[in-house]
Amino acid sequence: MTGVIIAGAAETDQIGRLPDHSTLQLHVEGALNAVADAGLQLRDIDGIATVSAPGPVQVAHALGITPRWIDGTGVGGTSFLLHVRHAAAAIRAGYARTVLITHGESGRSRVGASRYRMEASSPVGQFEVPYGVFGPTTTFTIPALRYMKETGLTHEQLAYVAVAQRRWAAKNPRAAYRDPVTVEDVLASRMVAYPFHLLECCLVTDGGGALVVTSAERAGSFPKPAVYVLGTGESSETPMISQMEDFTESQAFRLAGRSAFDEARLGVADVDHLMIYDAFAHVPIYGLEALGFVGKGEAGAFIADGNTEPGGSLPLNTNGGGLSYTHTGMYGMFAIQEGVRQLRGEAAAQAGSPEISVILGNGGMFATAGVLVLGRHPR
Amino acid sequence: MTAKPVPVPTPETQPFWDGCSAGELRLQRCADCGRPYFYPRPVCPACGSRNVEWFTASGRATLYSYVINHRPAPGFEDKAPYAIAVVELEEGPRMMTNIVGLPATPEALELDMPLQVRFEPRGDVSLPVFGPLDPAKPAR
Numbered sequence: 001m002t003g004v005i006i007a008g009a010a011e012t013d014q015i016g017r018l019p020d021h022s023t024l025q026l027h028v029e030g031a032l033n034a035v036a037d038a039g040l041q042l043r044d045i046d047g048i049a050t051v052s053a054p055g056p057v058q059v060a061h062a063l064g065i066t067p068r069w070i071d072g073t074g075v076g077g078t079s080f081l082l083h084v085r086h087a088a089a090a091i092r093a094g095y096a097r098t099v100l101i102t103h104g105e106s107g108r109s110r111v112g113a114s115r116y117r118m119e120a121s122s123p124v125g126q127f128e129v130p131y132g133v134f135g136p137t138t139t140f141t142i143p144a145l146r147y148m149k150e151t152g153l154t155h156e157q158l159a160y161v162a163v164a165q166r167r168w169a170a171k172n173p174r175a176a177y178r179d180p181v182t183v184e185d186v187l188a189s190r191m192v193a194y195p196f197h198l199l200e201c202c203l204v205t206d207g208g209g210a211l212v213v214t215s216a217e218r219a220g221s222f223p224k225p226a227v228y229v230l231g232t233g234e235s236s237e238t239p240m241i242s243q244m245e246d247f248t249e250s251q252a253f254r255l256a257g258r259s260a261f262d263e264a265r266l267g268v269a270d271v272d273h274l275m276i277y278d279a280f281a282h283v284p285i286y287g288l289e290a291l292g293f294v295g296k297g298e299a300g301a302f303i304a305d306g307n308t309e310p311g312g313s314l315p316l317n318t319n320g321g322g323l324s325y326t327h328t329g330m331y332g333m334f335a336i337q338e339g340v341r342q343l344r345g346e347a348a349a350q351a352g353s354p355e356i357s358v359i360l361g362n363g364g365m366f367a368t369a370g371v372l373v374l375g376r377h378p379r
Numbered sequence: 380m381t382a383k384p385v386p387v388p389t390p391e392t393q394p395f396w397d398g399c400s401a402g403e404l405r406l407q408r409c410a411d412c413g414r415p416y417f418y419p420r421p422v423c424p425a426c427g428s429r430n431v432e433w434f435t436a437s438g439r440a441t442l443y444s445y446v447i448n449h450r451p452a453p454g455f456e457d458k459a460p461y462a463i464a465v466v467e468l469e470e471g472p473r474m475m476t477n478i479v480g481l482p483a484t485p486e487a488l489e490l491d492m493p494l495q496v497r498f499e500p501r502g503d504v505s506l507p508v509f510g511p512l513d514p515a516k517p518a519r
Binding site for chain 1: 383384385386387388389392417418443444445446447448449450451452453454455458460461463464465473474475476477485490491501506
């Protein structure tokens with residue numbers, strides 16, 4: 001089967017608070033940077049993928065691209081991982097040669113951003129919104145107490161997730177928060193939705209990024225080292241957090257992970273670097289267990305024992321993650337970018353010379369998942 | 380203050396909301412495989428059968444999980460902090476709800492504690508919420 005590579009990858013010039021950039025402009029800037037990173041011109045792009053609002057038609061038009069392949073999959077923050085998967089299939093099928101995947105979101109400044117609203121007649125509008133839910137802090141977080149009761153995860157272990165990631169962020173000049181924090185600091189931060197304190201919740205920022213995906217036959221003809229897409233997976237579980245089958249594990253994470261590892265013919269022991277979408281501190285815990293890095297109920301202690309922080313055996317969320325680096329709303333693009341940087345050896349907090357990086361993306365509130373197994377070399 | 384959000388029934392969910400207005404928690408179950416389920420829809424999520432029926436649930440439940448929300452949604456400013464919970468109904472399905480009649484504190488809200496449905500007027504519908512078992516008013 002034809003191999004597929006990420007030939008270009010870049011974020012917007014700046015991330016954080018960018019009131020002078022619209023959502024569309026963040027897509028455009030990320031796209032231009034990624035195409036330049038691949039040493040290509042916009043006219044070389046023949047496939048486009050991004051989430052709706054602004055959507056692939058708008059992004060392609062703004063860039064003067066006439067695509068012969070379009071993917072508008074919009075299933076939350078993991079969508080960009082699914083775009084990579086779908087682009088790989090399209091490239092193998094000959095539907096596209098060079099695919100541009102873009103993300104841009106004015107999550108903080110809300111410039112040119114679509115309004116988030118739920119129809120009162122939709123299932124979530126009828127059966128969740130009336131109970132005073134107010135965004136992800138009040139929904140994504142609900143399973144955690146059940147997980148804590150079933151597994152014995154402590155408040156201190158949950159807080160430590162933020163501590164460990166801040167240690168990576170401290171090494172990354174682009175990270176929004178870089179000052180070291182302790183478990184006590186996390187537990188003393190403002191309560192947002194018990195058991196979650198402010199420092200256990202992700203940032204809300206502006207930013208964007210993009211990827212250029214193409215056939216591995218062209219590896220070596222780009223300025224940067226190729227990053228090989230070795231395995232991919234996707235799945236969905238529930239549109240409503242209340243209907244998640246088991247509050248102590250994510251079926252979508254597990255299924256997407258299995259597909260990706262099976263395709264790559266690799267196991268967790270082969271993984272040198274890991275990114276797990278961290279909208280909240282419990283998500284990396286669910287992710288480590290769903291992917292099989294640790295057993296059920298073991299992830300909290302695994303992180304608190306230092307295994308995932310600088311110097312640990314499994315570098316996790318090395319950009320600082322959504323908790324400390326950036327989180328525009330659909331963070332998946334940034335997780336992929338850090339995996340690419342680590343494999344290229346150009347990350348701010350470089351974790352050795354990883355051969356294999358795995359990215360787990362979440363969409364919605366445990367609604368969808370995407371997994372990418374990326375490698376420095378073909379297999 | 381903004382009004383609290385009012386659910387708008389669809390043809391498929393109307394019997395549920397009619398039940399709430401009548402003081403009954405009505406669920407659906409599959410007439411073929413027997414499995415009860417929530418949210419309302421005219422197909423069994425376990426076996427795909429369209430042969431489904433409505434029944435009145437006991438209204439008894441246990442507390443499955445929750446958060447105590449300190450950043451109120453529009454319309455909930457006077458309630459904060461308030462518990463947004465998921466309860467497991469005696470019949471098996473789970474649903475989101477609010478907890479009433481108990482302080483919104485971790486000490487008062489113990490997972491797996493027994494709860495009983497109540498109905499709270501909201502616009503032109505009644506919303507199922509859950510509170511402690513009332514010994515003076517046994518569940519039906």
